Amino acid sequence: MNKILLLLMLQLQLLVAPLSANCPIYLTISLTGKSLHDTxxxxxxxxxxxxxxxWIGIYREDPSVSSLAPEVHLAGIQNRTGKRLTPFKLGKLHFPGGWQREEAEHSSSVTSYSKGKCLNYYVASYNGTELLTIDCLKIQPNWMAHLKEAAQLPLKQLFLPGTHASGTYVDTYSKTKSSDVQNYLVAQHFDxxxxLVFGIRYLDLSVGAKVYRNKNTDKRKSDADQFWIVNExxxxxxxxxxxxxxxxxxxLSKEVVVLDFSSFPLGFYKHPDVYSSLFQLIRQELGDVAYKRNVSSNExxxxxxxxxxxxxxxxxxLLFPTQELPHPDNESALLCTPWQRFxxxxxxxSQTLDYMRxxxxxxxDSPVQDDGWIFLARMSFEHAYNTRRKFQPAKERAELVNPKVNLWLTGPWGFNANVVAMDFFSNTNLIDLAINVNAHKAYLASTKNFTNIEIPVR
Incomplete structure (x- = not known):
């Protein structure tokens, strides 16, 4: 028997074990509650x-090193796949290791977490008193840097977890009295x-311009105030x-973030100067940290x-439709050609399942071949209204779509994913799924040059 080949197969089995455990258990953040604290x-x-x-329990501390009783006790699980809403509220989150935004703004260093960092919300499964599995709600701000072999793979071969309408969040719901904003414009729980600290690596931005002139000075509003995130x-x-x-x-993280300027629905039509103003703002804020492509080779x-x-x-x-920019901005090395979007x-x-297939x-026959591509798992407000004849909030649409897509990606399809972007990603384990898939791809990349050597068994 080939002992080397057997060893490699054993390593592969251990690597993908999290994807195929007998009964993986994990925590997500539901889409209930008017505010994140109440969720x-x-x-x-x-x-x-x-x-x-x-039975399954939720804990405030790691149950493998603590004797505390569970905050939530769930027994009688019979379905092979499912989820159960608990009465355990998220409360106010605090990111450790200097990753809290207020701390990071004034810090020159943060803690690197090779395997993520738990946020004091743990879930464990048991047979009697025997601990079977344990997981936690976690931040994963450095996951790309710790996938050594995957770092050599083209970005088009990686599974990048993303968000749709990434900038449509509300910091404090109490300041937003409009139910329309809360129900139909906001597409993410988190800023x-x-x-990014949780592990998202693709951001989808739809940008609008509030272009007007001051009557007294006849000067346009400053670029920083002019451009806004738009939804619906x-x-x-x-x-x-x-x-x-x-x-x-x-x-701080040295991670890679794909920033996709996907659409410009307000204030841009027939205004190339507005596109140029936006580009100048992007260059001003991100020029020092943005990748500069090889323009001469049409990279x-x-x-x-x-x-x-x-x-x-x-x-x-930076993904940006350069054809909208006047010359010479349209030839900037800072801007990459947009990837395919689906x-x-x-x-x-049912149609989503067929489309994903x-x-x-x-x-x-697939429109996806050998290029960067983005799969937007979402249901539009217009479609939800037309099919249900009611104003369905964004959270309800995400509650319907996200778990299904997340489930389908846990199979073989996940290994062909590039960017997958969702509204309200936090009701899935999209980031863990992407990390596991990329670890598998990294392992395959590290062993592709191995030579099988037949060693006879005596």
């Missing part, structure tokens, strides 16, 4: 839980800084805060690896 935690199990545990054709948050969060995060940024970007000192990959906006669950199998 409850959810217990999730599966997929394909072949041997359900007798961009927090998304409404202004939500200033863009400048998002850009500065991205810059500060990559300066595709998706072909570059994390290591390429790190060595070049460019940790932000959305489930106007699909029901077409995309993620990468067969000859």
């Amino acid at each position: 409850c935690l959810e217990i999730n199990w599966g997929p394909d839980c072949f041997a359900p545990p007798e 961009v800084w927090s998304q 054709h409404q202004f939500v948050n200033p863009l400048i805060g998002v850009l500065r969060d991205v810059r500060r995060f990559v300066e 595709h940024c998706a072909d570059r690896s994390y290591e390429d970007l790190r060595l070049a000192g460019g940790h932000v990959l 959305s489930t906006s106007y699909m029901n669950i 077409l995309l993620f199998r990468k067969k000859k």
Whole structure:
């Protein structure tokens, strides 16, 4: 028997064990509650839980080193895949290791976490008193840097967890009295800084311009105040805060973030000067940390690896439709050609499954082949209204779509994923899934040059 081959197979089995455990258990943040503080935690199990545990508990401390009783006790699990909303509220989160935004703004160093850092919310499964599995709600601000072999792979081959309408959040719901803003414009629980600290590496930005002239000075509003994040054709948050969060995060983490300027629905039409003003703002805020592509070779940024970007000192990959910019801005080395985008906006669950089958199998008839691509797992407000004849809030749409897509990606399709972006990503384990898939890809990359040597057994 080939002992070397057997050893490699054993290592591979150990590596992918988290993806195929008998009954994986994990925590997510539900989409209940008017504010994030009031939102409850959810217990999730599966997929394909072949041997359900007798009971599951949620703890404030690591139950493997603590004798505290569980805050929540859940028994009687019979389904092979499922989730259960608990009454355990999230409360106010504090990121350790200097990753709290207020601390990071005035700090020159933060703690690097090779395997993430738990936030004092643990979930464990048991048979009687026997501890079977343990997991936690965690931040993962450095996960890319610790996938050594994956750092050599082109970005188009990595699974990058992302968010759709990334800048549409509300810092304090009590300051926002409009139910329309809370229900239909907000698409994320967390601000961009927090998304990145949790492990998100792709941000989708739809930008609008509040272009007007001051009657007294006849000068345009400053660029920093002019550009806003837009959702459903409404202004939500200033863009400048998002850009500065991205810059500060990559300066401290040295991770790669893909920043996709995907659409410009307000204030840009037939105004190339507005596009130029936006580009100047982006260059001002991110020029020092953005990747500069090789313009002369017409380089595709998706072909570059994390290591390429790190060595070049460019940790932000800017996707921007350069055809909208006048010359010479449209030839800037800071801007990369947009990747292919595929959305489930106007699909029901059955159609979404069929569409994912077409995309993620990468067969000859698939529009996805050998380039960077983005899968937007979302349902539009318009489609939700047309099919249900009611105003369905964004959280309800994400509650319907996200768990299904997350489940389907835990199978073979996940290994063909590039960017997967969601509204309210926090009700899934998208980031853990992406990390596990990338670890598997890194392992395969590290062993592809091994030679099988037949060693006879005596």
